[in-house]
Amino acid sequence: MSAAATPSRPRPRTQAEAERAFHDDDPLEKATDWSLLGRLWRYVAPYSLALGVSLVLMPVISELLVAQPRLLRAIVDDGILKNDPGAVHRIAGTLGLLMLVEFAARFAQQYLLQLVGQRSMTDLRREVYAFLHRQRMAFFDRQPIGRLVTRATNDVDAISELFASGAITAVGDVITLARIVVAMLVFSPKLSGLTFLAVPPLLVAVEYFRRQARVAFRAIRSKTARMNAYLNEQVTGIAVVQAYGQEARCQAEFGEINASYRDANLVSIKYDALLYAVVEAFSSVCIATLLFFGARSLGLGAPAASLGVLVAFVQYIQKFFEPLRDLSSKYTVLQSAMAGAERVFSLLDRPEPDAPARPEAADAPDPEAPAVRFEHVDFSYGDGPRTLSDVSFAVPRGKTVALVGATGAGKTTVVSLLQRLYEIERGQIDVDGVNIATMPRESLRERFVVVPQDVVLFPGTVLSNVALGEARPARDRAESVLDAVGLGAMLRRRGLGLDAEVSDRGANFSVGERQLMALARALYRDPKILVLDEATSSMDSESEAVCQAAIAEALARRTAIVIAHRLSTIRRADEILVFHRGAIVERGTHEGLLAAGGVYARLHRLQFSETAV
Secondary structure, eight states: OOGGGSOOOOOOSSHHHHHHHHHSOOOOOOOOHHHHHHHHHHHHGGGHHHHHHHHHHHHHHHHHHHHHHHHHHHIIIIIITTTOHHHHHHHHHHHHHHHHHHHHHHHHHHHHHHHHHHHHHHHHHHHHHHHHHHSOHHHHHTSOHHHHHHIIIIIHHHHHHHHHTTGGGHHHHHHHHHHHHHHHHHHOHHHHHHHHTTHHHHHHHHHHHHHHHHHHHHHHHHHHHHHHHHHHHHHHTHHHHHHTTOHHHHHHHHHHHHHHHHHHHHHHHHHHHHHHHHHHHHHHHHHHHHHHHHHHHHHTTOOSSOHHHHHHHHHHHHHHHHHHHHHHHHHHHHHHHHHHHHHHHHHHTOOOOOOOOOSSOOOOOOTTSOSEEEEEEEEESTTSOEEEEEEEEEEOTTOEEEEEESTTSSHHHHHHHHTTSSOOSEEEEEETTEEGGGSOHHHHHTTEEEEOSSOOOOSEEHHHHHTTTOSSOOHHHHHHHHHHTTHHHHHHHTTOOTTOEEOGGGTTSOHHHHHHHHHHHHHHHOOSEEEEESTTTTOOHHHHHHHHHHHHHHHTTSEEEEEOSSGGGGTTOSEEEEEETTEEEEEEOHHHHHHHTSHHHHHHHHHHHHHHO
């Protein structure tokens, strides 16, 4: 196939272009507001009773609101102009009572609406969080973490503004608007006609600003994701940034991202302010026109309306444009919410493709089968080169198999495939004689514990990290495993114990101590299959010597897969598999491989010659 026949995406030419391409958001398929609202209804539906009561209160509030100008007209025409203080007091008391009832109804309506909003958005956040937990590692390889955090926080918050700002009460605003129109027509068709002349141009302006606001809010959501992704990357890698003196460059890059975010917000603010100003201008012009014609009519002696009607009509005009103004501002919130909904649902609609479903059920474990078996496994990361090629091996029960080889040879990939963090392209992997493709990931991962090279500790205590996930950890057992790996004595020399605080990512412990704690965590679980991925790579010689005895004792009682660069740590392994460029090129015992004089012997010679130097 010719190069011209193979389309390819242009590669970024500079580091800045590469970073921008990674952090910028993927283009979204623009969805309609109705389709997005339809999808949001699934989260609101469980709380439809509270929402229904809130909606029922809307016409009640509208009636209370529309009744107030009528009472105001009565105060002027039937009380003040007729010089009847009793009527003024009586009607004013009724007006005050209506206002109190309106306040109570608005409070109940808003409270119920907020309750529905917060509970439904909690469910949406929970679904986004669960979605992230279900994804395979290939999904996270392509997504900046900050962008995913933005989806679960900022974008969901934007949707929740539908409830927090009362945008959903736009239905009530429409009801109120219709009732005010009817009341105005009943009071004075002529004055109503003057007012309604302003509606068509106002609707044209609102529709134009609505479209522009939607584009602006899409840009804001995208810039927010880019900023969060960049901040997450920089804070995580702050040690490298400072070590290489890149503060000025990173500050300049952040300044560019920050300015882009600011400009996107300024665009949305401009259209929001223009929309509000246009509605206010139309309202003011209508009131001025009404007062001019009404006052002129009264002065000519053939009034088109009484003074009370004129006063009430001014109130109706204000109340007529108030829901229009609210609708315009709620349009702004709606566009922000819909932009957030587009981004959240675009995430939920694009999961990492899973392995093809297997129609057959998982077989029962075979006690005679090897604990782990790889058969002719091929794998590559995305469109990259082949990482594993025709890899086959077995790990007998109760035995230790070590994987060695140069960096990038495929050792850690074997462990990732065993956990189904990625799916193989060809071949089969069995655990206890069962094809792992037919097993639920949860039950598969319960069969073994992995001690990774990059240890992750969580904020809490030493005890909570060692007994990870247990509500009532066994303190005696935790102390025992800590002593077994030599960390217990180290902690006691520092005056620390099981209740010692562990900061974020275990930053208050050394790298070696974190790896010892991870090993203690694995021993606490007492797994059937133990996987050590460079578990002692960051330890000094003294710590490693202390830990090796504990590892040897742990390995003696269970099946184990050990990945090691330090060949001294795997001399007692029952079998050593030597990886080179994604394939197994040698296998055997430590002594047998040294005698063969191949790749393992060369690695051993290079490593120990460097140690001697």
